[in-house]
Amino acid sequence: MTDFYLNYPTDKLVVNKTHSILSNSNSLSFHHSLDCYKESPLINLENLSNKLNISKLCVKDESKRFDLNAFKVLGASYAVFETLKKYPNTSVFCTATDGNHGKAVAWSSRRYGKKTIVYVPNDTSSLRIEAIETFGATVHQLDLNYEQTCNYASKMSKKMNWQLIQDTSWENYEEIPSLIMAGYLTHFIEIDKFLEIKNLSNFDIIFLQCGVGSWAASCIWYHLNKYGKNRPKIVIVEPNESCGVFQSFKDNNRVSPIGSLNTIMAGLNCGIPSKNAWEIIKNGCDAVVKISDEEVKSSMKVFYNPIKNDSKIISGESGAAGLAGLLKTKKASHLQALRDHIKLTDSSKILLFNTEGDTDVNSFQEIIKN
Ligand SMILES: Cc1ncc(COP(=O)(O)O)c(C=O)c1O
Structure with missing residues (x-):
C-alpha cells in the first residue's frame, strides 16, 4: 500500500495576491484586540517524547481558542x-x-x-x-x-x-481564503514569540493535519517566509479515505481525492485542495503520510492518558491526526525512507497541533472509553 509521498520542494514562494495578503497580515494585533483573546498553550510532553526517543515533543493546544474548541x-x-x-x-x-x-x-x-x-x-x-x-x-x-x-x-x-x-x-x-490563511498566522507567531522569550531553539519537524490545506499552507508560508531553506521539515497528514494533497502530488496536478470520503476525521474530510494552498504546499512541504481512523483513535487516547506528569490533552478526531502521523512515521517499519527524508532522529524536536478538542462529545466519549 502506498501510504506516504516524499516531496522535493523548491522552497520558493510565488509572489501573487495570496502572498501579498499574507505578507500584510496584522492578524496578531487584530486578535489581541478581541476581549476573549488568550494565547493558546504550547504543551511540552516530556515523558511521551522520552518514550518515543526524540529530543522534544510540543503540542500547540487550540482546544480552548476563544472557547470554540478549535483553531478555525x-x-x-x-x-x-x-x-x-x-x-x-x-x-x-x-x-x-x-x-x-x-x-x-x-x-x-x-x-x-x-x-x-x-x-x-x-x-x-x-x-x-x-x-x-x-x-x-x-x-x-x-x-x-x-x-x-x-x-x-x-x-x-x-x-x-x-x-x-x-x-x-x-x-x-x-x-477571502487568503485572508483566512492570514488569520491563522497568529498561532505560528505566538509559538515563535514563546520560543524567543524562553530562549528555546526552533522545532525541526512539524506534522500538520490537512483538509483542503489552507491551514497547512499558512504554516508553510510562515516558515518559508521567515526561515527560507532553514525552515523546519513539514509533513502533511491526511486520512486514508480523503487525501486530496497526496493524490495531487501523485498526479502532479491539483485533483479531488479518490477515496471513499468515509472517515471520522470530519475536519479533514474535504475534497480538492484549495487552489492557493496547493501552490504553497507543493513548493514547501517535504512529505505526506496517510493515516487510518484506528490510528487517530489511538492517538486521541494517547493524548487523553498522559504518561506520568505530562498534561492531559482533550483532542478530537481531526485534532489528534498530527500525533497519529508522527506515531506512524516513528514506528512503521516500511517508513524508513520517510524518516530518512525528514531526518527524524533521536535529536529531533517535533511540533504538533491539537487543532480541535471534543467537538463531537458523544463520539469523543465513545472513542476514549473503548
Ligand atoms: C480540527 C481541524 N483540523 C484541521 C483542519 C484542516 O484545515 P484545512 O481544511 O485548512 O486543511 C480542519 C479544517 O476544518 C479542522 O477542522
Whole structure:
C-alpha cells in the first residue's frame, strides 16, 4: 500500500495576491484586540517524547481558542473583520463547512450583528450542527459531500448577494481564503514569540493535519517566509479515505481525492485542495503520510492518558491526526525512507497541533472509553 509521498520542494514562494495578503497580515494585533483573546498553550510532553526517543515533543493546544474548541476561528474572525472593512454594508455571511469553520464564521459574524447561513454536507453530525446554531446561524444540511456543498454555498451567495467566507479557494475566489490563511498566522507567531522569550531553539519537524490545506499552507508560508531553506521539515497528514494533497502530488496536478470520503476525521474530510494552498504546499512541504481512523483513535487516547506528569490533552478526531502521523512515521517499519527524508532522529524536536478538542462529545466519549 502506498501510504506516504516524499516531496522535493523548491522552497520558493510565488509572489501573487495570496502572498501579498499574507505578507500584510496584522492578524496578531487584530486578535489581541478581541476581549476573549488568550494565547493558546504550547504543551511540552516530556515523558511521551522520552518514550518515543526524540529530543522534544510540543503540542500547540487550540482546544480552548476563544472557547470554540478549535483553531478555525483565527481565520474566520480575521476574514470577517477585513471583509467588513471593505464591504461595510454586508448583512449576511455564508459558508460551507463540516463543523468547525461554520461555527467560527457564525461566532465572528454575530459579533457584528450580521446574519449567517451555513451549509453542511450529508455526514455532519447533529451535535456539530447544533454547535453552529448556538451562535445564531441558520444551518441547512444538504445531501451532498463537502466539495459539492462548497459549490452550492458559492452559487447561493452569488444569487442572494451574500458574502461567502469560504476556507478554500478556487479560480477567481482567492481573496477571502487568503485572508483566512492570514488569520491563522497568529498561532505560528505566538509559538515563535514563546520560543524567543524562553530562549528555546526552533522545532525541526512539524506534522500538520490537512483538509483542503489552507491551514497547512499558512504554516508553510510562515516558515518559508521567515526561515527560507532553514525552515523546519513539514509533513502533511491526511486520512486514508480523503487525501486530496497526496493524490495531487501523485498526479502532479491539483485533483479531488479518490477515496471513499468515509472517515471520522470530519475536519479533514474535504475534497480538492484549495487552489492557493496547493501552490504553497507543493513548493514547501517535504512529505505526506496517510493515516487510518484506528490510528487517530489511538492517538486521541494517547493524548487523553498522559504518561506520568505530562498534561492531559482533550483532542478530537481531526485534532489528534498530527500525533497519529508522527506515531506512524516513528514506528512503521516500511517508513524508513520517510524518516530518512525528514531526518527524524533521536535529536529531533517535533511540533504538533491539537487543532480541535471534543467537538463531537458523544463520539469523543465513545472513542476514549473503548
Ligand atoms: C480540527 C481541524 N483540523 C484541521 C483542519 C484542516 O484545515 P484545512 O481544511 O485548512 O486543511 C480542519 C479544517 O476544518 C479542522 O477542522
